[in-house]
Amino acid sequence: MKTPLRWLCIASLWAVSFQITEGCVRDLQVGTDFPGNDVADVLAPDAEYCQLICTQHHLCQFFTFLTKDWRSDNRVFYCYLKHTASGKPSSTRSLAAVVSGYSLKSCEEPSSTCSPRVFRDVDFPGVDYKFLYTDSHSDCQTACTTDPDCQFFTYLTDTFDNPVSD
Incomplete structure (x- = not known):
């Protein structure tokens, strides 16, 4: 009976230490792609909204957003939600017309789930x-x-x- 309780305590401590070490990363990385590890793709009007979607998605840890300047194909405004076992991108690369960033789940301040912004010509x-x-x-x-x-x-x-x- 003591073993499951001990394991549960260890797992709980690990989860707390993981959250503390990862920290809150609000900055967006313009021109950086996190290739692969997609769990979902959705449409978003901008990278900030993509980050909000990522924060609300249960699996999303980080994301890559294709901006209005994306020309390689017709995936403009696509927001790719991503997840890895480590919680970090497997790789990064420089790529024009993309913005990448991280979920704000680990941030102390709660984020609003509704954006009042209006985007002209989108x-x-x-x-x-x-x-x-x-x-x-x-x-x-x-x-x-x-x-x-x-x-x-x-x-x-x-x-x-x-x-x-x-």
Whole structure:
């Protein structure tokens, strides 16, 4: 009966020491890729939001985000959530139009799970699930905030030029 309790105490101490030694790394690494070790990919408007998603994901320890300047293929705004047994990237490399960083789970200050920021001229084509007519982007944002399935929204103005219909 003493052995399982001793093992549990050791495991708990290890978890505490791991959290302390890893620390809180808020800085984003522009032009750095953490290749491989993907557990999920999602769309995000910027690297800070990708970091927020990583922080909220149960497995994510670090991430790589492909910026609006990504030209190698059509994966602009992709956020790759990553995990390794060590908690650190297996490797790093310099790569243009990417930003990498770490989960903020180990930071003492809690992070907000909802970002009030609005991103002008950003659209995530192909992931629409609902269309609404609203008077302003703030009304659209409110509708998204109150919908539990809504992750982000796109608000189109009267001056929107639809490339599909051209």
